[in-house]
Amino acid sequence: MIKDIVLYLLWFSIVVFAAKFFGSYLYRVFEKEGTWLDPVLCPIEKIIYRFSGISPQQDMSWKRYAGSLVVFQIVGLLVVFFIELWQAGLPLNPAKETAIPWDLALNTAVSFITNTNWQAYGGESTMSYFTQMAALGVQNFLSAATGMAVAIVLMRGIAWHSKHTVGNYWVDMVRGTLWILLPISCVFALLFVQQGVLQNFSPYVTAATLDGGTQTIAMGPVASQEAIKLLGTNGGGFFNANSAHPFENPTALTNLWQVFLIFLLPVSLLFMFGRMVKDARQGYTIMAAMSVLFFIFLGGIYFNESSGNPYLAALGISGPTALEGQEVRFGLGGSSLFSAVTTAASCGAVNSMLDSYMPLSGMIAMLQIMLGEVVFGGVGAGFYGMLVFVVLTVFIVGLMVGRTPEYLGKKIEPYEMKMVVIAVLLPALAILFGSGLATCTATGVDALHNQGPHGLSEILYAYSSAAGNNGSAFAGLNANTLFYNLTLAAAMLVGRFGVIIPVLALAGSLVEKKSAPDSSGTFQTHGAIFAALLCCIVLLVGALTFFPALALGPIAEHFVLQLQTILY
Amino acid sequence: METIIKNAVMLFVVLTLCTGAAYPLAVTVVSQQLFPVQANGSLLEKNGQVAGSMELAQDFTSDRYFHCRPSAAGDGGYDAANSAASNLGPTSRQLIDRVAQDTVRYRVYNGLSADAVVPADAVTASGSGLDPDISLKNAQLQANRVAAARGMSREMVLAVLAACSEHPVLGILGEDKVNVLRLNLALDQK
Numbered sequence: 139m140i141k142d143i144v145l146y147l148l149w150f151s152i153v154v155f156a157a158k159f160f161g162s163y164l165y166r167v168f169e170k171e172g173t174w175l176d177p178v179l180c181p182i183e184k185i186i187y188r189f190s191g192i193s194p195q196q197d198m199s200w201k202r203y204a205g206s207l208v209v210f211q212i213v214g215l216l217v218v219f220f221i222e223l224w225q226a227g228l229p230l231n232p233a234k235e236t237a238i239p240w241d242l243a244l245n246t247a248v249s250f251i252t253n254t255n256w257q258a259y260g261g262e263s264t265m266s267y268f269t270q271m272a273a274l275g276v277q278n279f280l281s282a283a284t285g286m287a288v289a290i291v292l293m294r295g296i297a298w299h300s301k302h303t304v305g306n307y308w309v310d311m312v313r314g315t316l317w318i319l320l321p322i323s324c325v326f327a328l329l330f331v332q333q334g335v336l337q338n339f340s341p342y343v344t345a346a347t348l349d350g351g352t353q354t355i356a357m358g359p360v361a362s363q364e365a366i367k368l369l370g371t372n373g374g375g376f377f378n379a380n381s382a383h384p385f386e387n388p389t390a391l392t393n394l395w396q397v398f399l400i401f402l403l404p405v406s407l408l409f410m411f412g413r414m415v416k417d418a419r420q421g422y423t424i425m426a427a428m429s430v431l432f433f434i435f436l437g438g439i440y441f442n443e444s445s446g447n448p449y450l451a452a453l454g455i456s457g458p459t460a461l462e463g464q465e466v467r468f469g470l471g472g473s474s475l476f477s478a479v480t481t482a483a484s485c486g487a488v489n490s491m492l493d494s495y496m497p498l499s500g501m502i503a504m505l506q507i508m509l510g511e512v513v514f515g516g517v518g519a520g521f522y523g524m525l526v527f528v529v530l531t532v533f534i535v536g537l538m539v540g541r542t543p544e545y546l547g548k549k550i551e552p553y554e555m556k557m558v559v560i561a562v563l564l565p566a567l568a569i570l571f572g573s574g575l576a577t578c579t580a581t582g583v584d585a586l587h588n589q590g591p592h593g594l595s596e597i598l599y600a601y602s603s604a605a606g607n608n609g610s611a612f613a614g615l616n617a618n619t620l621f622y623n624l625t626l627a628a629a630m631l632v633g634r635f636g637v638i639i640p641v642l643a644l645a646g647s648l649v650e651k652k653s654a655p656d657s658s659g660t661f662q663t664h665g666a667i668f669a670a671l672l673c674c675i676v677l678l679v680g681a682l683t684f685f686p687a688l689a690l691g692p693i694a695e696h697f698v699l700q701l702q703t704i705l706y
Numbered sequence: 707m708e709t710i711i712k713n714a715v716m717l718f719v720v721l722t723l724c725t726g727a728a729y730p731l732a733v734t735v736v737s738q739q740l741f742p743v744q745a746n747g748s749l750l751e752k753n754g755q756v757a758g759s760m761e762l763a764q765d766f767t768s769d770r771y772f773h774c775r776p777s778a779a780g781d782g783g784y785d786a787a788n789s790a791a792s793n794l795g796p797t798s799r800q801l802i803d804r805v806a807q808d809t810v811r812y813r814v815y816n817g818l819s820a821d822a823v824v825p826a827d828a829v830t831a832s833g834s835g836l837d838p839d840i841s842l843k844n845a846q847l848q849a850n851r852v853a854a855a856r857g858m859s860r861e862m863v864l865a866v867l868a869a870c871s872e873h874p875v876l877g878i879l880g881e882d883k884v885n886v887l888r889l890n891l892a893l894d895q896k
Contacts, residue, residue: 145878190716191709202710210714217718233787263788276726280718308717315721320729331737334761337745338734342787345749345756347764348890349771355759355786357747361737362730379779379789382833384761385747390880447796450826453809457826457841462801463791465832466775466839469881490833493793494801592795614793698797705799 139444142471146436149394149475150429153401160402161409161421167317168290168310168410179316186312197303200646203291204639206307207284211251211635214277218247221273222265231266232341233356238264245623250274252634253281253516255367255374255486255609256626258618262356262377267339274374275363279323282370282403283314285518288638289407292522293414295645296546299653304645318403319370326365326399334388336360360385368399371516373486373609381476381489382465393472393489397479404483404514407521415546419664424524427669431513431676435502436478442499443474448702460499463491474499481506484516486609493588493596493612497699500612501692504599507606508569509680510562516607522641524672526561528663529554529644531675535661544660547653554647557640564636565605566683568629572601573687581621587614590706591695598691600626605633750887760887762786762836769855771890772840772848775827776808779835792831805829816851839883842871856893866892 166173187194198206221228222243226236238246242258249256250273259265265274287310294304331337336357343355360376364386367374381387381396405425412421446459458464464473473490480487481503492503506513512524533550536543543550576582576597586593596612603610604626611617617626662668698704737745748760758764763774765784777783778792794801808829813822825843845867853863870889874880 141874141878148878186717186720189720190713192713192717205707206710206714209710210718213714213718217722260788260790271730272722272726275730276722279725280721308713311717311721315725320725323729324733327733328737328740331733331741331745334744334748336747337737338747340746343747343749343756345758345764346752347758348752348887348894349764349766349768351765351767353758353762353764353784353786355747355749355756355762356789359730359734361745362733366725377789377834379791379834379836382791383789384834384836384838385759388761390875394879449796449802450805450830453802453806454821454823455805455809455826455829456823457843459826460796461826462794462796462805462830463833464830465834465837466827466841466883467837467881472881488833491791491793493795494791496796587793588795588798590797592797595795612793612795613791614795695795695797704797705802706795706797 142440145471146475149398153398153405156398157402157405158409160406162413164318164406164410165413167313173317175317175321183312183316190308192308194306194309197306199302200291200304200642203304203307204642207287207638208635210307210311211284214251214280215247218250218273218277219243221269222246225266225269228266228268230268230271230339233266235264235266241620241623242618245627248627248630249609250277250374251281252607252630253285253370253372253484253519254604254607254630254634255372256604256611256630257374257609258623260378261375262358267358270363270376271359275366278363278366278370278372278374279315279319280311282319282366282372282517283311285516286314286318286403286407287311287518288641289518289521292525292641292645293411295648296548297414298649299651301649304642304649319366322369323362323365326369326395327361329395330361330364330392333392334384335364335392336385337362365399367487368396368485369402371400371404371483371485373480375487381487382491387489390467390472393468393476396487396489397476400479400483400485400487401514403517404520407518411521417546417664420546423664423669424528424672427672428513428524430669430673432478432482435482435506435513436475438502439478439499440470440474442496443470445496447496448699452702460496463494465490477503480610481608482511482513482515484511484519484606484608486603488610491613492599492610493614497592497595497692497695500595500599501688503610504595504602504692505680505684505688507602507608508566508684509676510565511606511608512676519607523637526558526641527676528672529558530562531668531672532661532663533558534675535671539661541659541661544654545663547655548648548651549654554644557644557647561637561640562679565633568605568632568636569598569601570683570687572605572625572629573598575625576601576622579621581619585616585619585622587616588706590704591691591698592706595691595695598687601629604629607633750891758887759786760885761838763838764887766886766890769851772845772852772886774886775837775840776829776831777835778831783835786836789834789836791833791835816847818847838885838887840886842882842884845884845889852893858896862896863893866896
């Protein structure tokens with residue numbers, strides 16, 4: 139126990155320390171203040187703009203920015219979709235994977251462009267190397283860069299004033315990819331290989347095992363995918379078992395790097411925000427609120443997992459009785475940490491199977507997603523998600539003290555509040571409506587792997603994961619059916635663009651406003667009081683929306699488990 | 707609108723070349739130079755034939771070998787082209803029945819008393835179905851049976867186990883465990 143706590147604190151300190159450095163690097167990249175990579179990358183950048191006919195100096199209105207973003211996503215969607223359909227005839231397919239059925243292909247394409255990486259397939263038995271690399275891997279970069287771009291637009295909306303433009307989408311995409319995602323991925327991909335992650339294009343190997351059997355071993359370019367899967371908070375595994383697979387996550391050390399990579403950019407963006415608004419305390423305050431929530435949730439998962447499964451304990455089993463679906467090399471500590479991080483951030487990679495987690499730890503994972511993944515959150519998505527809650531908090535406080543709400547000198551008016559409410563409600567609606575639909579249709583219920591309250595949890599988790607663009611799963615659910623492929627794809631689209639577009643609109647409206655100087659009556663948005671209020675608002679909105687559903691699923695199952703009366 | 711579409715398509719092509727072709731190829735070339743063994747799956751060769759990967763569990767069934775954790779990968783378990791977990795929830799009858807059976811079988815198979823405490827990793831399926839490791843406690847309980855099957859002393863088997871065991875780095879990073887394939891190879895070489 140002490141060993142795990144020490145490791146958690148050490149790891150978190152390293153994340154914050156590294157993020158401070160990367161935060162100022164991010165600032166320099168997007169404000170074009172010059173970085174040490176410029177001599178190499180600036181010429182490449184110029185060639186890219188010339189080739190694509192982009193004028194980098196031309197800033198866009200928020201509407202043009204949003205339009206460019208949507209068109210870019212549609213191009214990505216089509217390309218991924220058709221590569222999947224045609225993969226049998228495309229190169230780099232030594233395992234002879236066949237064409238993907240259209241509904242699964244569509245679900246997967248939506249999943250990867252929305253940074254969800256929900257996987258209704260098993261990687262090594264479905265996707266060719268070409269599809270993994272040229273379709274899915276590419277979207278790991280581009281969807282992360284898109285999230286980051288939207289976060290930066292929102293920062294500009296707050297930091298800039300009396301302007302009509304919010305930046306250039308193409309430039310933000312190119313800079314995010316070339317300066318940030320690619321270099322860090324290169325370094326970590328090699329570190330992963332050193333520890334035992336694969337990186338080859340060989341056909342699958344057949345081994346004659348020691349005890350006289352045979353074993354077919356899947357191969358592939360895994361490490362390059364692995365690094366960006368975590369850095370970009372994508373989470374789509376090369377293999378079905380994701381980061382539980384020894385070829386994706388071979389040691390306790392790689393496990394630690396993986397959770398480090400998931401949090402690196404979300405935390406860095408908070409430092410960058412502090413620099414953008416020329417008040418570091420604003421970033422620290424949000425970070426403090428997120429950290430408090432994170433450690434509460436991590437503690438909850440750890441505690442419930444270490445309490446274990448009383449049914450198994452009664453059979454005379456010692457050690458961590460919640461070990462089903464977990465790996466020995468990560469143990470209780472490494473598994474709980476990974477699950478807390480991957481659902482706090484909208485990553486969705488897993489190193490242990492959440493479906494087999496204790497009811498309340500599974501619930502905490504689900505709850506973090508339902509809250510909007512605002513506890514650090516996905517690359518960019520966590521930042522703008524939390525900023526939405528910040529504006530909501532400022533508004534509610536404004537109502538309480540009877541003043542026009544302001545955030546960093548910008549007046550919050552009805553238009554802004556409309557956008558905020560849309561961004562908070564649409565994903566919640568997708569989760570509850572989707573789950574409701576699935577529970578009252580035969581096709582929805584037939585796909586369940588577990589019965590009883592746990593079955594409801596499987597459905598709730600699926601729609602939460604999709605609408606929250608997380609991608610992790612209670613993976614027993616057989617989601618590769620027409621019904622789930624289409625409804626979950628719809629939930630992913632709503633959860634992604636139903637937030638991004640209102641956030642861009644919010645930024646577009648804020649950027650036009652004058653910046654009013656602080657007066658004595660301004661409610662301060664830094665410090666402990668504001669951080670505490672922010673935590674309360676996040677928890678309150680989540681609790682009010684989802685408590686009834688959670689009570690019927692994981693909470694009911696918790697009592698079943700403790701009373702040990704029924705098995706399903 | 708036309709400009710946006712043109713920009714989007716062209717930029718998509720270039721960025722695909724950077725992130726979907728140049729990046730994975732560069733990582734492959736460099737890692738094949740620097741870490742050829744790991745990059746190719748840490749394969750174990752025996753008599754010129756691949757005998758498995760040091761990173762992955764394989765199906766050990768005979769008495770003379772230490773056994774891996776139960777596996778839900780593929781139909782018969784340990785399928786390294788179909789990694790999978792059981793995904794059974796904590797109140798699943800299927801899970802509890804399976805664990806109960808495996809616990810009894812484990813005790814009988816390893817000559818333990820009927821109320822002997824069994825380590826959790828011996829009867830729970832791993833996340834990948836390919837977990838290469840078992841806990842030291844699990845290995846110690848299998849040692850008698852392995853020693854008897856090999857006609858070795860228990861002390862000798864435990865000595866090999868101790869030599870193969872891994873412990874947390876600096877006391878915090880990692881778990882007490884042993885890689886089953888490495889352990890069995892070491893025994894074969896005795």
